[in-house]
Amino acid sequence: MFYSFHFYCIYHLINMKSSLTLLCLVVWVNVDASSAQTEPKDFCGPPPHLMNGDTMGHNRERYRNGESVHYECQKYYILDPPSAYKTCRDGIWTGLITCLKIEGACINPTVMNGFIVQSNERNVDPRNSKIYYSCNVGFKPSTGGWWGEATCTEGTWSGILQCIAQGVICDPPPKVENAIVKIPYQNKYIEGFEVNYECRKSFEIEGLKKLTCENGSWTTSPPTCKQYCGKPEGTGKKILILDQVQKRYENGNQIDYICISPYKGPGGKATCQNREWLMPVECKASCPDPPSIENGDFIKEKRDEGITEVYYQCSRRYTLSFTGSIRCQNGIWPSPPKCLRPCEISTFDAEYNLKNLPKKYYTAHGEKKTLQCKEGYYHKYKILGWNIVEIEVKCDDGEMQYGEHKPICAILIHR
Incomplete structure (x- = not known):
């Protein structure tokens, strides 16, 4: 096996102010001595690497004679010659391609209160390319119209890349605790823009839900999201509220209450917390006499005040349907056992x-x-x-x- 190399020289204008420069490239050719006298090869391997560039598309392991591969350069580089490609011929990739650094190229700018819509593409000389930009809500390009554009000239963008305020605008709406605003966040909002608030679960909204941007400010004060309690369960039947009775109470409100007969208990002070009443003392109903059973009777057992738990026994030869006691809860006795006959x-x-x-x-x-x-x-x-x-x-x-x-x-x- 032996190696050889070939020289390819071209003239090229490196930048607009320089003189002609001779560019010489060396292309190495690998020749297998054992096959030097044989038929030309039918396939080429993967295409060669290009400095500051790459092939366009997915590379394969081999290509047939006559197939071509196109290249593209990295940003701020340009193909020489433009739209150049390499072709597989007799097992060797032919075609001279380079990626030249472009002097005077413009870097994509930052647009205040706006954003770039279309910028430089690869293989396009950025020295003479254009960009297009749009503005955020409430702003418009300083040049007028819905879109702005600028051209790169000698490393500088022509025109003014600026978005100016369009009419009267508002700052972001105020935040409300435990509320959700279903709009994308923005730095500015245009005249007439509406904002709707929703409270999170278990909270109730108080005030106007909708705010509108008018004359540079929001029309009304934002609403509030609060938790409330209704009247305690059993009010008027089980408990008596000593304070003024209201339809709803705010989170943290307290009331004094007492128990109503036949419910017993000293009463106390209840607190509204997370839409529920916390009552330190429960009003318990007094229990009536335990239920009687046929062919049997109950054995009383006292708990606190009155009879709240009983056991049953049957007459001779009769059998209880279940053993154990029954308890009175909230003034109600459960069904007693039966005495089953012999x-x-x-x-x-x-x-x-x-x-x-x-x-x-x-x-x-x-x-x-x-x-x-x-x-x-x-x-x-x-x-x-x-x-x-x-x-x-x-x-x-x-x-x-x-x-x-x-x-x-x-x-x-x-x-």
């Missing part, structure tokens, strides 16, 4: 042929019993036949439960 089994004796049952035989609610047939008698199951002598029953609130088969015993008959 079951009398002796009624089966005569017709059902059960073994050794006394005249009166009881079993409690929920209890299971095993009954037996008299000697020589059997319980008949529809499926199993005449071979059962024991029958299981269960008591359910005075009723015997035995499924589909009644506890009847009969004499076994052979066929």
Whole structure:
């Protein structure tokens, strides 16, 4: 493998005040000695790097003969020659391109009370390019019209890049605590501009919601966002307010109250806080007599003043539907338990042929019993036949439960 290089020299005007300058570039060519006598190559590798510039588009790993790649220069540089490109020929990129630094280029300016809309593009000589700018709300270009423009000449922008006030304008509207203003923030607002306030959740607005820019100021004072409490729950029925009764109270207001019969308690001072009343002493309703139950009675237990909790017990052979106590809350008793009845089994004796049952035989609610047939008698199951002598029953609130088969015993008959 051996290397060679070629010289390419051109004349170019570097800047408007200089003389002609000879620019010589060296292009290295890599030649593979083993393939020096072979057919030309059909592909090129990635395009070469350009100082102060780059290719336009995504680069590939290889290109076919005849394909071209265009370049663009960085800002304040310009292609030489303009719109130049490199082409793949016989495996080598051909074409001479440089990015020349431009003397006298203008840097994009800052526009007071405005913004640049369109600025210099790449590969455009910024020495003779234009920019366009627009102004913020309430301002207009000093040259008149909706848009302003300026041209770069020898490193200086021509014209005045300035936005002047248009008519009478207002400063930003006042901020309101716990309020939201649904407008984009600006330094100035034009005549006739309207601002609407909304309070955050759980706050109520007081005053005018809308302000308008007129004659350089906002028409009215801004509203306020406050939290209020209504009258305390149970006013006139459960509690009596000793102060003057109002429809609503501001956050932090306090009232004195007492309890109304049959509710008991010393009363006190309530405070409005975050739309709720904080009452140090609750007015509790006095409880009536506990509810009575059939075949049972309650056992009183006193709490504070009066009876507020009771336990129940049933008469002999009866069973409570649930154990434990019930409590009176806000003057109301919950439903008491029931006394569930026992079951009398002796009624089966005569017709059902059960073994050794006394005249009166009881079993409690929920209890299971095993009954037996008299000697020589059997319980008949529809499926199993005449071979059962024991029958299981269960008591359910005075009723015997035995499924589909009644506890009847009969004499076994052979066929």
